[in-house]
Amino acid sequence: MTNKIFNLIINGVGGQGVITLLILIDQVAMNEGYDVRSSELHGLSQRGGSVETHIRFGKKVNSPLIANGKADLILSLEILEGLRETEKSGKQTKFLVNDYFLPFLGSLTAEEIKKQLGLIKNETYIIPASKDCKEKLQNEIVCTLYSLGYAVAKNLIPMKKESVLKAIDQMVPEKYKELNINAFNLGYGS
Amino acid sequence: MKKILLGNEAIVRAALASGVSYVTGYPGCPSAEIGDEFGKIAKENGVYAEYATNEKTALESAIGASFSGLKVLVNMKSFGINVCSDVLLPLAYTGTKGGMVIVVADDPSCWSSAQSEQNSRMYAYLGHIPMLEPADPQECYDFTKIGFEISEKFNMPVILRTVTRCAHQRAVVEVDEPHSVETPRGDFVKNPHQYSTMPPRTLEMKKELLEKIKKIQAYAEKSKINKIVGLPKSYNLKVGIIASGVAGLHVMEALEELKLDLPVLQLGSFYPLPKEKIIKFIKPLKKVLVVEELEGYVEKEIAVLAKDANAKMEIFGKNVLPIIGELSAEKVCGALSKVVGMKFAEFKTKNLNLPKRTARLCEGCPYWYILPTIKRIAPEGTIFGGDIGCNMIGALPPHSMYDYLFCMGASIGVAHGILKAEGPERSRKVISFMGDGTFFHSGIAGMVNAVYNKSNPLMIVMDNRITAMTGHQPNPGMGKNLMGEEAPELSIEEIAKACGVKNIKVLDPINQKELEDVVKEFLEKEEISLIVCKKICALLLKKQTAEKHDQ
Ligand SMILES: Cc1ncc(C[n+]2csc(CCOP(=O)(O)OP(=O)(O)O)c2C)c(N)n1
Ligand code: SF4
Numbered sequence: 032m033t034n035k036i037f038n039l040i041i042n043g044v045g046g047q048g049v050i051t052l053l054i055l056i057d058q059v060a061m062n063e064g065y066d067v068r069s070s071e072l073h074g075l076s077q078r079g080g081s082v083e084t085h086i087r088f089g090k091k092v093n094s095p096l097i098a099n100g101k102a103d104l105i106l107s108l109e110i111l112e113g114l115r116e117t118e119k120s121g122k123q124t125k126f127l128v129n130d131y132f133l134p135f136l137g138s139l140t141a142e143e144i145k146k147q148l149g150l151i152k153n154e155t156y157i158i159p160a161s162k163d164c165k166e167k168l169q170n171e172i173v174c175t176l177y178s179l180g181y182a183v184a185k186n187l188i189p190m191k192k193e194s195v196l197k198a199i200d201q202m203v204p205e206k207y208k209e210l211n212i213n214a215f216n217l218g219y220g221s
Numbered sequence: 222m223k224k225i226l227l228g229n230e231a232i233v234r235a236a237l238a239s240g241v242s243y244v245t246g247y248p249g250c251p252s253a254e255i256g257d258e259f260g261k262i263a264k265e266n267g268v269y270a271e272y273a274t275n276e277k278t279a280l281e282s283a284i285g286a287s288f289s290g291l292k293v294l295v296n297m298k299s300f301g302i303n304v305c306s307d308v309l310l311p312l313a314y315t316g317t318k319g320g321m322v323i324v325v326a327d328d329p330s331c332w333s334s335a336q337s338e339q340n341s342r343m344y345a346y347l348g349h350i351p352m353l354e355p356a357d358p359q360e361c362y363d364f365t366k367i368g369f370e371i372s373e374k375f376n377m378p379v380i381l382r383t384v385t386r387c388a389h390q391r392a393v394v395e396v397d398e399p400h401s402v403e404t405p406r407g408d409f410v411k412n413p414h415q416y417s418t419m420p421p422r423t424l425e426m427k428k429e430l431l432e433k434i435k436k437i438q439a440y441a442e443k444s445k446i447n448k449i450v451g452l453p454k455s456y457n458l459k460v461g462i463i464a465s466g467v468a469g470l471h472v473m474e475a476l477e478e479l480k481l482d483l484p485v486l487q488l489g490s491f492y493p494l495p496k497e498k499i500i501k502f503i504k505p506l507k508k509v510l511v512v513e514e515l516e517g518y519v520e521k522e523i524a525v526l527a528k529d530a531n532a533k534m535e536i537f538g539k540n541v542l543p544i545i546g547e548l549s550a551e552k553v554c555g556a557l558s559k560v561v562g563m564k565f566a567e568f569k570t571k572n573l574n575l576p577k578r579t580a581r582l583c584e585g586c587p588y589w590y591i592l593p594t595i596k597r598i599a600p601e602g603t604i605f606g607g608d609i610g611c612n613m614i615g616a617l618p619p620h621s622m623y624d625y626l627f628c629m630g631a632s633i634g635v636a637h638g639i640l641k642a643e644g645p646e647r648s649r650k651v652i653s654f655m656g657d658g659t660f661f662h663s664g665i666a667g668m669v670n671a672v673y674n675k676s677n678p679l680m681i682v683m684d685n686r687i688t689a690m691t692g693h694q695p696n697p698g699m700g701k702n703l704m705g706e707e708a709p710e711l712s713i714e715e716i717a718k719a720c721g722v723k724n725i726k727v728l729d730p731i732n733q734k735e736l737e738d739v740v741k742e743f744l745e746k747e748e749i750s751l752i753v754c755k756k757i758c759a760l761l762l763k764k765q766t767a768e769k770h771d772q
Contacts, residue, residue, distance in 0.1 A: 044578065057225050057391050067225065068357070068392040072385070074250030074333025074691065078580040078614065093473040095357075095390045098551050100568035111575065119570045136619055137576045147573070 036089030037065075037189055038097040042116060043108030044133050045077040052106075052175035053084045058198040059190050060088035070095035081112055100124075104187050106178055109133050110144045110157075117151050125154040127182055129174050131161040156185070163221065164214055173214035180218025192219065222396055228388040229254035231358040231396070232324060232381070235365035236294045237266055238397050239320070242405055243286040244270040245279045247662070248691040249298025250333035251388040252326035256296050257692060260703040267404030272694055272703045275629075275662045276301035280308045280323070287319040287378075288416060289407030292369060295323040299339040300628060302380075304663070306344065311418045312378055313348045314426040316433070319407075320372035322365060326383045329514050329547035333385070335613055336628050338545065340515040341382055345492035349430050351437050352380040352491045353446065354466030358392045360446075364489060367446060374440070375433050382491065384514065386547060387467045438493035446489030447498055451482065458483060459507040460561055463499070465491060465519050467548075468512040474550035475557055479565065494522055500530040510560045511538035514548050579617050585759035587685050588612055590730035592620050592654070595681070598737050600650055600744070604639060606632035608655035608664070611690045611758075612683055615654065623654075630655070630663030636678035637671040645677075650744050652679045658688030658696045660713055665720070671749045672721040679743050680751045682713055685758040693761055717751050724750030731756060 039056070043049045050071050060067040065088035072082060085097045100121035107113030113128035120126070128148065132141040139147075148155065158181055160174035176199075182188045183195060195215060203211050226234065232255055236244070244259045246252070256272055263270035273279035276297045283293045302309070302325045309323075325341045328334040345352035351371060355364040361383065368379040418426060441447060450473070462485045464472045469487040476483060486502045488494065503509055503523070511520040520538035527534050541556035542548065551567060558565035582588050592615045596605070607613055607623030608631065615622040625635055632653035643649050655664050660682050671678055688694045695701045700710035714725050724746050726739045736754070743750035 045580070054225075054391070061223075061225055061393060066393060068390060070386055071389050071391070072332050073253075073389060075335075075580050078611065078690075079578075079583065080580040081578045092392075093477065094470040094550055095386065095392070096471075096549055098474075098478075098549065098568065099570055111578070114573070115575050117571070118573055118575075119568070121568075135576075135578055135581065138578070139576065 036087050036092055038102045039086040039188065040083060040097060040102045040105045040116060041086065041108075042081065042083040042105070042112045044112060045079050045082050047082075047108045048172050048175045049082050049084055049108060052179065053086060055198055055202055056086055056179065058202050059194045060086070062194040062197050063190060065089055066092050068092045068095040081115065104182065106182065108174060108178070110141065110148065111138060114144050114148050117148070117153070120153055122153070125187055126151070126156065127178060127187055128155065128157045129160040129178055130157050131174065156181070156187070158218070158221070160218060163217055167217060168210060168213055170210060173210055176211050176214035177218035180215040181221060184219040222398055223393055224396055225391055226358045226362070226394045226396070227254060227391050228355070228358045228361040228383060230258065231361035231394050232365050233258045234396050235362045236322070236369075237268075237399065239292065239366050239369040241292045241294045241369075242268055243283070243291045243293045244268060244296070245273050245282045245286075245293070246296035246324075247273055247276045247279050247301055248688060248694040249301060249326070250691055251328060251385045252296050252298045252324055252383070253691050253694070255294070255324060256703065257694065260705070263704055270703055272696075274697060276304040277308055280305040280312070283321060283323075284308065284312060286407060287317040287321045289319070289409040291319040291405060291407045293319060293321045295321065297323075297325060299325060299327045299334065299341050300336060301325065302341050302344055306347075309344070309350065309378075310348045313350050313430055314418050314423065315416050316376040317372060317378050318376065320369040321378040322368040322372060322381055323378055324381045324383065326385070326388050328385045330385070335609065335626065338515065342491055342518055345380060349434050350380055351377055351434075351493065352382050353489055354382050354491050355387055355489065356467045356469045356487075357387060357390055358394045360489065361387065362394050362396060364446060367444065371437060371440065375437055377433055377437065382466070384467050384547070434493050438496065441490045441493055441495040442497050444490070444495075447487065447495045448489075449484060449486050449502065451484035458561070459505065460510070461486065461502060461506045461508075462510045462512060463488065463502070463519065463523060464512040466514070468514055468553070471548050471550045471553045472512050475553035478550060478554055479557060479563070481557065481561065488519065491519070494519070496526060499523065499526055503527060503531050503534060506531065506534050508535045508537065508560055510541070510556060511536065512542065512548065512553055512556070513538070516544055580614050581617070582611065582614050583759050586611070587730060587754065587756035587758065588615065588683060590733065590756065591681065591683055591736070591754050592622055594730070594733055594736055595652060595740055596620070596622055598740060599652060603650040603652060604636070606636045606651065606653035608632040608653070608659050609690075610656035610659055610688070611685070612654050612656055629659050630667055632667075633664060633671060633678060633680050634667035636680075637667065637674065637676045640676040640678060641674065650679070652681060654681045654683060656689070657682060657684040657686070657698045657713065661697045661711070665716060668717065668722065668749070668751075669720050675748070677746055677748050677750070679740065680749060682751065682753045684713060684753050684755045685761070686755070687758050687761050689758045689761065693758075693764070713753050714751070722749055722751050724748065725753070726751070727753040727755060729756055730754040
């Protein structure tokens, strides 16, 4: 193992399940034998504002914060929040964006956002996580697991499927396990 | 045993491992997970846990428990220490009996704080109270245990000062296996000589306090909480770094980024500082960079020590680092590059001018039925006073409602002052808004003042049946306490009535016509009036419905 650290930013809108996903990925990283640190925000920002969280894993991690331009992957659960991250992405930064739009007073239109996202030169994947989860699993909130499944399948994140399944088993309450595994597999196979 | 823990969870674990048996505090961000977690696990661990009505009553409760011999953990956010400071200062004089650790969580960059970017470190100087500053969850764990150790050894309360990036950081923590402890019962042994502050004893107590601090300094000199990182050969550059708390993480990151090998003294104790250790560290240096968030208190101390120890040394700190906002590795890189004279190009961000997504009221939130309606019907020139809680979102668009916003309970207190200053001839209308939690925390005092000193604000208490903003904690109006037990349900309107408020109406704001009529009627009154808008928080209702569904 080199001392390369993987820098992951997960962002979205308060209430979308950003922190639940972060907690799971932290555990996956530990299952993979990495040192891991993450940083999250609670309180005011959780009331429907932008939420940005950082996860870093590798041989030894000093700080829980990712410097501007240093993210390897940005996983956005909402398109405008995804676009927002392009302001501070580096050349190597890849984008995985859930095709889901939460408009607010004075926000851009979905078309405008997608047009601007289309202009960036970074490797970008826009995936129908919310839509697929709603249609096939009758539950939008697990778009988080779907996105993680997609990221693992496409090697956007250095994690093995087994480690994720193990973490789901360790972390998720019994009655939601199946739903989470299904969402992960749905994203993995899409 | 290794586990991934949030800083706040690590504090809970360590308090349990230290044998804590009494937990009190008041919720706020970023400290609330401590009290919330104890609410869930207290019973099975034989611990008593409560949320007090505010931070002052919390600390008083803690003192009673400590004097009765119990180990106590107190939790609050930054602003809480302002509220309890009146109790805190004499507590340093009397000292504690059972160990006491007080967690105070600051929020540099104001991620979830409105009223100020507070640096609570100053209270350590003000009260001569030992203060530890963990940088990450592992240190949260270790320092909580050390805090209890210091407290028990020297009979002093110890403040554990965290910040958002520490309290809400997750990392791998080495924790002890949980072990069950016998729940001790308190026994208050009378000792007025020690527990009553009363001159001439007070000054004698101050002397004892200063002697204790000297002893704690000697302890800090030897303690592993203050450590030097870096090899002796790294001294060759004659440049050293002194970092305190979470800043230490950014320093290590910055050194790696710039491929620099410099010695670092990481301070875990802010007060008292390990002065001998610092003197030894700075003696061979030509330059030192002090890295700390917000105001440069440590830097000032270093400047004093350097006068005797190494007067020629150049001291860098707030001349190369910001006083406003939390630090980052990039900011430290920028500062370091200036100190050692090397190039560092900061990453250039783009600006797409995207509209900001600020906090907003949830769908179905009771405030949607209150704020726009009252704004619409209030006469031209009406002054709107805001308070702390979800209702402060009323300060943001689309409401943009409030003409002033301070701290918990201030909406009514300031309203009174405006009305008295302008005088009755002006017949200005002032309407103050606060939540039920805030009413019980400190709103009652301002209401009593308006009654007693005769002003006529319209006070709106928005009773959403919970303390919502900080994560849905119970309050005295709910009939439940932190441990989930039934508790007396205090009535806001009965309290107001007993305090002499004559015009009182309780209503459900969904009845818009009624709300409008009562507002218009009460705005004509010559004394203070109160409308209690009772409607459950929409998010709480959703949670309760989901829980019922699960059962
Ligand atoms: C002295 C102090 N303690 C704690 C806080 C943290 N705090 C922010 S909002 C809030 C809750 C207010 O509850 P409530 O008045 O019921 O309003 P709601 O959020 O339910 O609308 C608290 C405790 C604070 N700002 N100041
Ligand atoms: S949490 Fe409750 S009180 Fe706060 S905005 Fe949402 S519905 Fe309103």
